[in-house]
Amino acid sequence: MPYQFTVSPDFGPDQLAGWHIFNTWLQRQLETDIHFETFDNFDSQRQAIAKDQVDIIYANPYDASFLVREKGFVAVATPQKPDETTIVALAEGPTQSIEELTPGCKIAQTDDPDISMMGMMMLEPANLDSNNTVLLPQNSYIQVAKALIQGKADIGFFLTDAFDSLSTLIKGQLRSLVTSDIQVVSHALLLGPELAARKQELSQKLADMSNDAQGNSLLESLGFTAWTPMDEEEMEFMIDLIEALAA
Numbered sequence: 001m002p003y004q005f006t007v008s009p010d011f012g013p014d015q016l017a018g019w020h021i022f023n024t025w026l027q028r029q030l031e032t033d034i035h036f037e038t039f040d041n042f043d044s045q046r047q048a049i050a051k052d053q054v055d056i057i058y059a060n061p062y063d064a065s066f067l068v069r070e071k072g073f074v075a076v077a078t079p080q081k082p083d084e085t086t087i088v089a090l091a092e093g094p095t096q097s098i099e100e101l102t103p104g105c106k107i108a109q110t111d112d113p114d115i116s117m118m119g120m121m122m123l124e125p126a127n128l129d130s131n132n133t134v135l136l137p138q139n140s141y142i143q144v145a146k147a148l149i150q151g152k153a154d155i156g157f158f159l160t161d162a163f164d165s166l167s168t169l170i171k172g173q174l175r176s177l178v179t180s181d182i183q184v185v186s187h188a189l190l191l192g193p194e195l196a197a198r199k200q201e202l203s204q205k206l207a208d209m210s211n212d213a214q215g216n217s218l219l220e221s222l223g224f225t226a227w228t229p230m231d232e233e234e235m236e237f238m239i240d241l242i243e244a245l246a247a
Helices: 013-030 042-050 061-071 113-121 141-149 160-164 193-211 213-222 232-246
Strands: 003-007 034-036 056-059 074-078 085-090 106-109 134-137 155-159 174-179 188-191
Touching: 003 013, 003 042, 013 034, 013 193, 013 213, 042 061, 056 061, 061 074, 061 113, 061 188, 061 232, 074 193, 074 232, 085 113, 085 141, 085 160, 106 113, 106 141, 113 155, 113 232, 141 155, 141 174, 155 160, 160 174, 188 193, 193 213
Parallel strands: 003 034, 003 056, 106 134, 106 155
Antiparallel strands: 056 188, 074 188, 085 155, 085 174
């Protein structure tokens, strides 16, 4: 039975082909069968994780905490591409700044916990929190954008990379109000318990990807410039930071 590989549902649709190619690359490097599976939302992916149906995952920082501490996954590498949050409003709408927002504000967001958490932190200048705002859950960042364009939401929380990857047509109808600048939180590639022993081997192969034209082309299709090995101490620091921010 092949190992199961998946990626956090917050990746851009234009990167899907790149992840399929990356899965083929993984199979060659590890010389084993690996099936690439995508999920429409975080909830369905977490259900698969809970049932031990995921062996390799490109995980967001929040889920990495559960995967490492509860499921025995080990961190292999990170693209060193910080996860930041951007709060967005309709370009032609009345909201020009965070401070103009008022209680009752409607917020479109996915169920990406770290993005939601950072977004709520950035609303503090307007004295807004989860108790005096209305949260409108969406299955994807495209749907967050649609909720804004259709006037269903006043603002939307985006993973900055997801906002930047929106089509010109959609992005042109939106306005960025503020973007976080934490710099030390990022997605990471993790291996489950059955593959944990191959961490060092895969880490080196990932680090070497940027040394040849084919590897660079694959990295570019994923929106990366390089993979950087990630050790246990670095992962634990990131998990502790996420937990501290959430407290």
